[in-house]
Amino acid sequence: MDDLQIRTISDWLVAQGLLGLDETGLLEGFCERCREQGLDLVQAALFLDTLHPVLESRGFVWNAEETDATRQREFSRYESERNSRLWSASPFNHMLEDALSEIHLPLDYTGEARFTILDDLRLEGHTDYFALIHRLSGKDAFGEMDSLYSRWSTKAPGGFSSDDLHALRSLVPALALSIKAVSLKWTAQSLVEVYLGRDAGHRVLEGRIARGKVESIHTVLWYSDIANYTALSEQVHSSDLIPMLNDYAEAVISSVHAAGGDVLKLVGDGTLAIFTSADRCQAALAALKAEAELQERIATLNATRLEQETAITSVYLALHVGEVFYGNVGSDERLDFTVIGPAVNEVCRIASTCRVANRSVLVSSAFVDLLPPAERAGFETLGSFHLKGVREPRELFARP
Structure with missing residues (x-):
């Protein structure tokens, strides 16, 4: 491969990196262009650490002899022991130890x-x-994403030529820079979704970040918290408290996401979420779908925790509907992308009424009014309740 061919591939990498082509596209396009220019690559792989609550690192493997030439590999933090064994047995670990x-x-x-x-x-x-x-990167690495590891192999008789190795040494830095750019974007998207919620994170990355920039939306509101959490926090050993919170939070958040809802905020043991749709009836039905999913997950979780002889509990849930302001609230130095308004206060107060009403799920009359007749028939009125901070009594409903 001569200098002009190297420059052509390098220019393509820079252009695609600027346009945001993803990692699999960059690796596949790079390898195909190298082969077109006479560098007989048969397999290549890239690996880099990342900043993600679940994934420890990601890999991308290209194989010229497979129909689906490029595939992605993910290395979960939950498999850290296995990942560590794989790393210890790799040439990359040897290279780092010997500063190669x-x-x-x-x-x-x-x-x-x-x-x-x-x-x-x-x-x-x-x-x-x-x-x-x-x-x-240097000292200011983005999490542990401080290096890109790549391997290249061929089946050519005699292996790589000196020109082949020169081409790889010249071109892979441009590939690494393009991979870094798109991986940082992926990391940013992952982090804002995890910490702000899927929809809120998407809006922030779209540029809706000005303080006070909000919009009025009519949405179904979900607020849930762990039943008897205060008593449990005094009874459960401190080393078991966070795992317990994580177990029940996982059940709640997974149920909301599975039904198409967006979790906006975690406040201690409480979860605030919204379900939005042009058809408000569909939003209400999605919330009920999430509630049914939650009951199944709680039953499975409690059975598992009983086998492990750990504390079990349930979740109090309130469903309401109303107009809220959705957007950035806070100061120039610290913003929160959330929902505010009387309806938010009401759904939280309804949840706190679950214990008084001796029900695990309470819904407002406004929520019931959204439901089709068949679903509405599944709820009965419990009468009116005075909610703290709410001027007028509110009629609440529950299943018989």
Whole structure:
């Protein structure tokens, strides 16, 4: 590959990086262009750590001999022990320990290789292996995303030529820079969705970040909290309290998301969510779908926790509907993207009435009015209740 061919591929990487082509597209396009210019790549893989509550790192593997040439691999934090074993046995770990930025390992050896990946590739007919590590940041790394690890292999007789290795050394830095740009975007999207909620996070990244910029929406409101949490927090050992909170929060949040709702805020053991739709009846039905899902998840969770001899509880839930302001509230230094308005206060107060009414689920008359007749028949009135901070009594409903 001559300098003009190298420059052509490098220009493509820069252009696609600026346009935001994703990691699989960048890797696949890069490898295909290298092959077109005579660099006989057969397999390539990129790995980088990330900043995500569940994923420890991500990988992208390209194979010229597979129909779906590029696939993504995810390494979960829940499998950290397995991930650690894989890392310890990899050439990349050896490279870091010996402060190497590259390693070239021809596969024409006999006997057993030091690294399992080399034996696997040799059995598949590969003749050469080349790995690179490129630093992505200095002291101010974005989480642990401080390096991009790449490996390249071929089945060409005699392995990679000196020109092939020169081309990879020249081109992979541009690929790394493009991968870094799109990965930072993916990380930002993941973080805002996790901490702000899916819809709120999307709106923030769209640019709706000015303080006081809100819009009026009519939405179904969900507020739930853990039943008897104060008493439980005094009874449950401190080391078990957070895992318990996580278990029940997972049940609530997963149920809301599965039904198309958006979780906006976690306040201690409480969860505030909204269900929006052009058809308000559909939004109400989605909330009921989430509630049914939650009951199933709580039953399964409690059965598991009983087997583990850990504390169990339930969830109090309120459903309401009303007009709220949705957007940025706070100061120039600290903003919250949330909903505010009397309806928000009311749904929280309705949830706190569950204990008084001895019901796990309470809904407002405004919510019931949205339901089709068949679903509405499944609720009965419990009468009017005085809600703290609400001037007029509110009629509440529950299932018989």
